[in-house]
Amino acid sequence: MTATPALLELDRIDTYRGAAHVLRAVSMRVGEGEAVCLVGRNGAGKTTTLDSALGLLPVRAGRVLFRGQDVTRRAAHDRARLGIGYAPEDAGIFPDLTVAENLMIGKWLAPDGPGTGSVVDDRMRALFPELDALVDRRGLNLSGGQKKMVAVARAMALGPSVLLLDEPFEGLAPVVVTRFVDAARKIKAMGVSLLIAESNVTNAARVADRLYAIDRGEILFEGEPARALEHAEVMKTLRG
C-alpha cells in the first residue's frame, strides 16, 4: 500500500451484470495525485469496475468510498458532481450535439460554475490544442481519435479530482497513443488522479504509478508496473 491517502477506494465490491456475477470482492484504491491502471484482458471486468466506481452499475456487496465518504448508494450524477470524471471506451460523445455543447454540459454542472472563459479552457487546450478547431463540429462528424480527445476534455470540464478512463488508447495509431499517454501525464501533473482501464500492459506501464491486474472479476496483482512486468504468472494471464 502506498502512503498517499485514498481519494477513491473500492472495498470488496461484488457487481453483477444481469444474472452474471462479474466482480468478486474487488478492492482497489486511487491515491491523491496518483495514476493507477487496471489491466486485464477483454471481459476481465475492467469496465464493470469503472461503472461500479461511478455508480452506473449498482454493487451488490462492498462499498465505494470517495474522499473517505461512503458513496455506494449515491447516483452516478451525484458522484460526477462530487469529482469523479469519466470517459468511456466508446467515448460516448453525444452525436447530435456540437463539440462545444458536449463540453459545456460539464462546465454548467461544475461545482464552481462555468466560468467566463472560452468553451475550450487552458487545461483542455494544454492536453489537445486541436480542440479549438473542432468546437462547432457535431459529435457524429468526429473521427475516432477526435471523439476520444473530446471525451477526455469533457470529463475535465467538471473539474474532477479523479478521472476514470476506459481504454483511452484503444483503436489509436501508435503516434496518437503517445499523445494520449502525454495527455494522461499532463492530467496527473494538473493534480488530477487517474484510474485507467487498459488491456495493454506496456501502455499501462507508460503512465501508471501503480497497477492492478484483474482476471475473471478478481484482482490478482497489485504493485508497481516494473514488478508486474517481471511477474511471469501475471504476464501470462494478461497476455492470454
Added chain:
Amino acid sequence: MDTLLTQILNSLFYASTLFLIASGLSLVYGVMRIVNMAHGNLYAFGAYVAAWAVGLAASTLHWSLLFIVLLVGALAAAAVGALLEPTLLRPLYRRPEEYQLLMTFGLLLILEDVMRLVWGPHPLTASALSDALGSISFMGVTYPGYNLFVIAVGVVAAVGLGAFVYRTRFGVMLRATSQNMRMASALGIDVKRVYVQAFTLGCLMAGLGGAIVVPIQGAVLGMGIDALILAFVVVVIGGLGSLEGAAVGALIVGFVRTLGITYFAEVELAVLYLIAAVVLFVRPAGLFARA
C-alpha cells in the same frame, strides 16, 4: 383567390392544433422512448379544465382576461404529467416496452372515466372566447378571429419550443439525455429530473392544445382518442422524436385534411392513413428521422 386563402388559413389552423398535440408526444418519445398513449386524454383533460375554468370566470372577468384563464387547462395537464411520470412510469423504464404501452393505455382509459365522472357526459363549451373575437376581414376574406389566434399560438409554440430545445442549457441537457442517458448521468445530469421535466413539458403542450381548441370545438368525451390518432399520423409522417418532424407532419396533415374536406370528404382519414403508410414504406422512421 379568397377561397384559396381561406383554405390555407384552415390548413394552418389544423396544423397549429395538431402541432401542439404531436410535439408533446414526440418530445416525450424523443427523450424517454415512451409512446404515451395517455397523451390524447391529457389533451382532452386540458380542454375540460379550460372550459370549466372559463365557465367559472366568465361572469366575473372581462373576456380578454379569459384568454389567460385558458392557460389553467394547460397547467392542469402539466400537473397531472408531473405526478404520473415519477409514480407510474418511472418503475417501468427497465421493462420491455409493452409494459409502458399497457400502462399508458390504461391511463388513457382511466383519464377518460375521470373526465366522465367529474364533468358528466355532456360537452362543455367556452364559446364566449371565440364569439368575443368575432370575424376579421382582410384581403377579401372574412375569417374567424379566434382561428387566427390559434394559428398565432401554434407558430409561437413551435418557435418557442424550438428555441427552448436548441438554444437553452436545459435543451442541451434534454438532447444529451435523449441521445445517451448513461453518459448524461456520468456527466452530472440528473436524468430522473430531466425525465419528469420533459414529461411535464409534453403534457403542458397537450393541455395547451386542448385549452386552445375548446372555445371552437368544446370539450367532449372521445376527443382525446381522436386527437391521439391524428397525432400518431403526424409523428409517423414527421418522425417520432423530432420536433421539426412534428411541425412538418402537422402541416402536411393540416393541408391534406383541408383538401380532403373539400374534395374527398368520405375518404379524408383514409387518405391520411395512406400517406402515413407510404412514409412508413419509404422512410420507416419518418421524414425527419435522426441518422
